[in-house]
Amino acid sequence: MADLLHLPPPPLLPTSLPSILNSPLLQTLFTLSILALATVYIQHDYHKFLALGPGGTPATPLGYLKIKLLSLVCLRDPYRPLPVPPHFRPQRGYLSPSTLHTRPGKRPLVQGIAPQRQRSQKSSADIYARLVRGLRALAKEPRNRLMERTSCFEKHSSGLFASTPITRTCGGEICHAHPSDGSLHMTLHPADAKLVLENRWGERHPLAKGGWFRRFVPREFVLIYAPRSEEEVDVVLGIVAAGVWWVSGVDVRREENVKDRGLSEEDMKKAKEENECWACRLHGCGEKSREKMVADA
Incomplete structure:
Protein backbone atom coordinates (compact mmCIF):
# COMPACT_ATOMS: atom_id res chain seq x y z
CA MET A 1 0.00 0.00 0.00
CA SER A 71 -36.99 11.10 -50.41
CA LEU A 72 -36.87 13.75 -47.70
CA VAL A 73 -40.64 14.20 -47.84
CA CYS A 74 -41.93 10.79 -49.00
CA LEU A 75 -44.13 8.39 -47.03
CA ARG A 76 -42.48 6.85 -44.00
CA ASP A 77 -44.96 3.99 -43.58
CA PRO A 78 -46.04 2.52 -46.95
CA TYR A 79 -48.15 -0.14 -45.20
CA ARG A 80 -50.49 2.30 -43.48
CA PRO A 81 -53.70 2.65 -45.53
CA LEU A 82 -55.62 5.86 -46.08
CA PRO A 83 -59.21 6.23 -44.86
CA VAL A 84 -62.00 6.41 -47.41
CA PRO A 85 -62.92 10.10 -47.84
CA PRO A 86 -66.57 10.65 -46.84
CA HIS A 87 -67.42 12.27 -50.20
CA PHE A 88 -66.29 9.22 -52.21
CA ARG A 89 -69.08 7.39 -54.02
CA PRO A 90 -69.18 4.48 -53.63
CA GLN A 91 -67.77 4.03 -50.14
CA ARG A 92 -67.37 0.31 -50.70
CA GLY A 93 -64.64 -1.02 -52.96
CA TYR A 94 -64.61 -3.79 -55.52
CA LEU A 95 -62.68 -6.38 -53.50
CA SER A 96 -63.78 -8.16 -50.35
CA PRO A 97 -62.04 -10.27 -47.68
CA SER A 98 -63.72 -13.34 -49.14
CA THR A 99 -62.21 -12.73 -52.58
CA LEU A 100 -58.74 -11.59 -51.50
CA HIS A 101 -56.94 -13.92 -49.12
CA THR A 102 -53.70 -13.11 -47.31
CA ARG A 103 -50.55 -13.38 -49.40
CA PRO A 104 -48.38 -16.22 -48.05
CA GLY A 105 -44.87 -15.52 -46.79
CA LYS A 106 -43.07 -12.31 -46.00
CA ARG A 107 -43.29 -9.13 -48.00
CA PRO A 108 -40.59 -8.70 -50.67
CA LEU A 109 -37.83 -6.14 -50.38
CA VAL A 110 -38.90 -2.97 -52.21
CA GLN A 111 -36.60 -0.05 -52.98
CA GLY A 112 -36.74 3.24 -54.81
CA ILE A 113 -39.26 5.97 -55.45
CA ALA A 114 -39.29 6.54 -59.21
CA PRO A 115 -38.64 3.88 -60.22
CA GLN A 116 -39.96 1.80 -57.32
CA ARG A 117 -39.04 -1.86 -57.72
CA GLN A 118 -38.93 -5.21 -55.98
CA ARG A 119 -35.47 -6.50 -55.17
CA SER A 120 -36.60 -9.96 -54.05
CA GLN A 121 -39.37 -12.49 -54.82
CA LYS A 122 -39.48 -11.50 -58.49
CA SER A 123 -41.63 -13.19 -61.10
CA SER A 124 -40.05 -15.82 -63.31
CA ALA A 125 -40.13 -15.26 -67.08
CA ASP A 126 -42.97 -17.77 -67.49
CA ILE A 127 -45.07 -16.24 -64.73
CA TYR A 128 -44.56 -12.72 -66.04
CA ALA A 129 -45.53 -13.86 -69.55
CA ARG A 130 -48.72 -15.33 -68.12
CA LEU A 131 -49.47 -12.04 -66.37
CA VAL A 132 -48.96 -10.07 -69.59
CA ARG A 133 -51.25 -12.44 -71.48
CA GLY A 134 -53.93 -11.85 -68.86
CA LEU A 135 -53.60 -8.07 -69.13
CA ARG A 136 -53.75 -8.16 -72.91
CA ALA A 137 -56.79 -10.40 -72.81
CA LEU A 138 -58.57 -7.72 -70.79
CA ALA A 139 -57.64 -5.11 -73.40
CA LYS A 140 -58.84 -7.28 -76.31
CA GLU A 141 -62.35 -7.71 -74.89
CA PRO A 142 -64.42 -4.90 -76.52
CA ARG A 143 -66.87 -4.70 -73.64
CA ASN A 144 -64.08 -3.71 -71.25
CA ARG A 145 -63.33 -0.54 -73.23
CA LEU A 146 -59.61 -0.74 -72.45
CA MET A 147 -56.50 0.10 -74.45
CA GLU A 148 -52.88 -1.01 -74.20
CA ARG A 149 -50.42 1.89 -74.42
CA THR A 150 -47.04 2.94 -73.11
CA SER A 151 -47.36 3.83 -69.44
CA CYS A 152 -47.97 7.51 -68.77
CA PHE A 153 -46.27 7.18 -65.36
CA GLU A 154 -43.29 4.98 -66.24
CA LYS A 155 -42.89 5.75 -69.97
CA HIS A 156 -40.96 2.48 -70.45
CA SER A 157 -43.51 -0.33 -69.98
CA SER A 158 -46.98 -1.10 -71.30
CA GLY A 159 -50.07 -0.17 -69.36
CA LEU A 160 -53.83 -0.59 -69.41
CA PHE A 161 -55.84 2.57 -70.08
CA ALA A 162 -59.55 3.28 -69.83
CA SER A 163 -61.04 4.66 -73.04
CA THR A 164 -63.63 6.58 -70.98
CA PRO A 165 -62.13 7.08 -67.50
CA ILE A 166 -64.35 8.28 -64.66
CA THR A 167 -61.49 8.60 -62.17
CA ARG A 168 -58.68 10.98 -63.04
CA THR A 169 -55.28 9.39 -63.48
CA CYS A 170 -52.41 10.10 -65.86
CA GLY A 171 -54.13 9.79 -69.25
CA GLY A 172 -56.70 7.37 -67.84
CA GLU A 173 -54.01 4.84 -66.95
CA ILE A 174 -55.23 1.97 -64.79
CA CYS A 175 -52.04 -0.03 -64.28
CA HIS A 176 -48.69 -0.96 -65.77
CA ALA A 177 -46.41 -3.94 -65.21
CA HIS A 178 -42.64 -3.91 -64.73
CA PRO A 179 -40.74 -6.45 -66.86
CA SER A 180 -37.69 -6.27 -64.58
CA ASP A 181 -39.43 -7.77 -61.54
CA GLY A 182 -43.06 -8.58 -62.42
CA SER A 183 -44.62 -6.05 -60.06
CA LEU A 184 -47.31 -3.55 -61.07
CA HIS A 185 -48.35 -0.01 -60.25
CA MET A 186 -52.04 0.84 -60.24
CA THR A 187 -54.69 3.13 -58.83
CA LEU A 188 -57.33 1.57 -56.58
CA HIS A 189 -60.37 2.64 -54.63
CA PRO A 190 -59.14 3.52 -51.09
CA ALA A 191 -61.12 0.63 -49.60
CA ASP A 192 -59.50 -1.80 -52.04
CA ALA A 193 -56.05 -0.31 -51.41
CA LYS A 194 -56.60 -0.84 -47.68
CA LEU A 195 -57.51 -4.49 -48.22
CA VAL A 196 -54.47 -5.02 -50.48
CA LEU A 197 -52.13 -3.53 -47.86
CA GLU A 198 -53.64 -5.48 -44.98
CA ASN A 199 -53.39 -8.78 -46.87
CA ARG A 200 -49.77 -8.12 -47.90
CA TRP A 201 -50.35 -7.98 -51.67
CA GLY A 202 -48.78 -4.58 -52.03
CA GLU A 203 -47.82 -1.25 -50.52
CA ARG A 204 -48.35 2.42 -51.17
CA HIS A 205 -46.11 4.39 -53.47
CA PRO A 206 -43.75 6.67 -51.50
CA LEU A 207 -45.20 9.77 -53.20
CA ALA A 208 -48.89 8.80 -52.83
CA LYS A 209 -49.56 11.48 -50.22
CA GLY A 210 -52.17 13.55 -52.00
CA GLY A 211 -52.20 17.33 -52.21
CA TRP A 212 -49.13 18.74 -53.97
CA PHE A 213 -47.85 15.21 -54.63
CA ARG A 214 -50.71 14.51 -57.05
CA ARG A 215 -48.52 15.98 -59.77
CA PHE A 216 -46.49 12.78 -59.50
CA VAL A 217 -49.00 9.99 -58.71
CA PRO A 218 -52.60 9.72 -57.44
CA ARG A 219 -53.12 9.42 -53.71
CA GLU A 220 -54.43 5.85 -54.17
CA PHE A 221 -51.40 4.73 -56.19
CA VAL A 222 -50.02 1.38 -54.99
CA LEU A 223 -47.35 -1.16 -55.90
CA ILE A 224 -48.73 -4.68 -56.33
CA TYR A 225 -46.14 -7.34 -55.61
CA ALA A 226 -44.99 -9.61 -58.42
CA PRO A 227 -46.87 -12.93 -58.66
CA ARG A 228 -44.75 -15.99 -57.91
CA SER A 229 -47.09 -18.69 -59.23
CA GLU A 230 -49.99 -19.19 -61.61
CA GLU A 231 -52.40 -18.94 -58.67
CA GLU A 232 -50.93 -15.60 -57.70
CA VAL A 233 -51.26 -14.37 -61.29
CA ASP A 234 -55.01 -14.95 -60.98
CA VAL A 235 -55.06 -13.04 -57.68
CA VAL A 236 -53.15 -10.11 -59.19
CA LEU A 237 -55.48 -10.04 -62.21
CA GLY A 238 -58.36 -9.85 -59.73
CA ILE A 239 -56.72 -6.78 -58.19
CA VAL A 240 -56.27 -5.35 -61.69
CA ALA A 241 -60.02 -5.86 -62.18
CA ALA A 242 -60.55 -3.67 -59.11
CA GLY A 243 -58.35 -1.02 -60.70
CA VAL A 244 -60.31 -1.18 -63.95
CA TRP A 245 -63.57 -0.82 -62.02
CA TRP A 246 -62.30 2.21 -60.11
CA VAL A 247 -60.80 4.09 -63.06
CA SER A 248 -63.31 3.17 -65.78
CA GLY A 249 -66.42 1.92 -63.94
CA VAL A 250 -66.37 -1.33 -65.94
CA ASP A 251 -66.54 -4.71 -64.21
CA VAL A 252 -64.32 -6.96 -66.32
CA ARG A 253 -65.41 -9.98 -64.29
CA ARG A 254 -69.08 -9.24 -64.78
CA GLU A 255 -70.24 -12.84 -65.08
CA GLU A 256 -68.22 -13.96 -62.05
CA ASN A 257 -69.37 -11.12 -59.83
CA VAL A 258 -73.12 -11.09 -60.35
CA LYS A 259 -73.83 -12.32 -56.83
CA ASP A 260 -70.90 -10.59 -55.14
CA ARG A 261 -71.71 -7.21 -56.73
CA GLY A 262 -75.41 -7.46 -55.89
CA LEU A 263 -76.77 -7.71 -59.45
CA SER A 264 -79.37 -10.14 -60.67
CA GLU A 265 -79.11 -12.03 -63.94
CA GLU A 266 -81.69 -9.69 -65.43
CA ASP A 267 -79.72 -6.62 -64.34
CA MET A 268 -76.58 -8.11 -65.85
CA LYS A 269 -78.27 -8.62 -69.23
CA LYS A 270 -79.69 -5.11 -69.19
CA ALA A 271 -76.28 -3.66 -68.37
CA LYS A 272 -74.73 -5.51 -71.30
CA GLU A 273 -77.46 -4.39 -73.68
CA GLU A 274 -77.41 -0.76 -72.59
CA ASN A 275 -73.59 -0.69 -72.41
CA GLU A 276 -73.72 1.03 -69.01
CA CYS A 277 -70.76 1.24 -66.71
CA TRP A 278 -71.09 -1.26 -63.91
CA ALA A 279 -70.20 1.15 -61.14
CA CYS A 280 -73.07 3.45 -62.14
CA ARG A 281 -75.42 0.49 -62.66
CA LEU A 282 -74.72 -0.80 -59.17
CA HIS A 283 -74.75 2.50 -57.28
CA GLY A 284 -77.30 4.39 -59.34
CA CYS A 285 -75.01 7.33 -60.05
CA GLY A 286 -75.96 10.00 -62.54
CA GLU A 287 -73.62 12.57 -63.99
CA LYS A 288 -73.52 14.60 -60.76
CA SER A 289 -72.77 11.54 -58.68
CA ARG A 290 -70.11 10.50 -61.16
CA GLU A 291 -68.43 13.89 -60.69
CA LYS A 292 -68.38 13.30 -56.92
CA MET A 293 -66.92 9.86 -57.47
CA VAL A 294 -63.90 11.23 -59.31
CA ALA A 295 -63.50 14.47 -57.37
CA ASP A 296 -60.29 13.79 -55.48
CA ALA A 297 -59.09 10.43 -56.71
Missing part, protein backbone atom coordinates in the same frame (compact mmCIF):
# COMPACT_ATOMS: atom_id res chain seq x y z
CA ALA A 2 2.83 2.34 0.83
CA ASP A 3 4.34 1.69 -2.60
CA LEU A 4 1.08 2.61 -4.27
CA LEU A 5 0.98 5.89 -2.42
CA HIS A 6 4.40 6.77 -3.71
CA LEU A 7 3.74 6.04 -7.41
CA PRO A 8 4.81 8.88 -9.69
CA PRO A 9 2.01 11.06 -11.08
CA PRO A 10 0.80 10.31 -14.64
CA PRO A 11 2.61 12.18 -17.36
CA LEU A 12 0.98 15.38 -18.45
CA LEU A 13 -0.29 15.76 -22.01
CA PRO A 14 1.98 17.77 -24.20
CA THR A 15 1.13 21.40 -24.08
CA SER A 16 1.33 21.40 -27.85
CA LEU A 17 -1.62 18.94 -28.30
CA PRO A 18 -4.35 21.63 -28.56
CA SER A 19 -2.32 23.40 -31.16
CA ILE A 20 -1.90 20.12 -33.09
CA LEU A 21 -5.66 19.51 -33.03
CA ASN A 22 -6.24 23.01 -34.30
CA SER A 23 -3.60 22.83 -36.96
CA PRO A 24 -4.69 23.60 -40.53
CA LEU A 25 -3.06 20.38 -41.75
CA LEU A 26 -5.15 18.15 -39.48
CA GLN A 27 -8.35 20.03 -40.31
CA THR A 28 -7.61 19.68 -44.00
CA LEU A 29 -7.03 15.94 -43.65
CA PHE A 30 -10.28 15.57 -41.69
CA THR A 31 -12.23 17.51 -44.33
CA LEU A 32 -10.73 15.46 -47.15
CA SER A 33 -11.63 12.22 -45.33
CA ILE A 34 -15.25 13.32 -44.96
CA LEU A 35 -15.42 14.29 -48.62
CA ALA A 36 -13.90 10.96 -49.67
CA LEU A 37 -16.43 8.99 -47.60
CA ALA A 38 -19.30 11.10 -48.94
CA THR A 39 -18.11 10.54 -52.50
CA VAL A 40 -17.95 6.78 -52.00
CA TYR A 41 -21.46 6.76 -50.46
CA ILE A 42 -22.99 8.88 -53.24
CA GLN A 43 -21.33 6.77 -55.93
CA HIS A 44 -22.62 3.55 -54.34
CA ASP A 45 -26.10 5.02 -53.86
CA TYR A 46 -26.20 6.32 -57.43
CA HIS A 47 -25.38 2.86 -58.78
CA LYS A 48 -28.21 1.44 -56.64
CA PHE A 49 -30.51 4.00 -58.26
CA LEU A 50 -29.37 2.95 -61.74
CA ALA A 51 -29.76 -0.74 -60.84
CA LEU A 52 -33.51 -0.22 -60.38
CA GLY A 53 -33.76 0.07 -64.16
CA PRO A 54 -35.70 2.50 -66.36
CA GLY A 55 -38.65 4.30 -64.88
CA GLY A 56 -40.41 7.63 -64.66
CA THR A 57 -37.23 9.45 -63.63
CA PRO A 58 -34.28 9.82 -66.05
CA ALA A 59 -31.32 7.64 -65.07
CA THR A 60 -29.03 10.66 -64.83
CA PRO A 61 -27.28 12.54 -62.01
CA LEU A 62 -30.00 15.19 -62.19
CA GLY A 63 -32.69 12.52 -61.93
CA TYR A 64 -30.88 11.00 -58.97
CA LEU A 65 -30.73 14.39 -57.25
CA LYS A 66 -34.46 14.87 -57.81
CA ILE A 67 -35.22 11.51 -56.18
CA LYS A 68 -32.94 12.21 -53.21
CA LEU A 69 -34.76 15.49 -52.59
CA LEU A 70 -38.17 13.79 -52.83
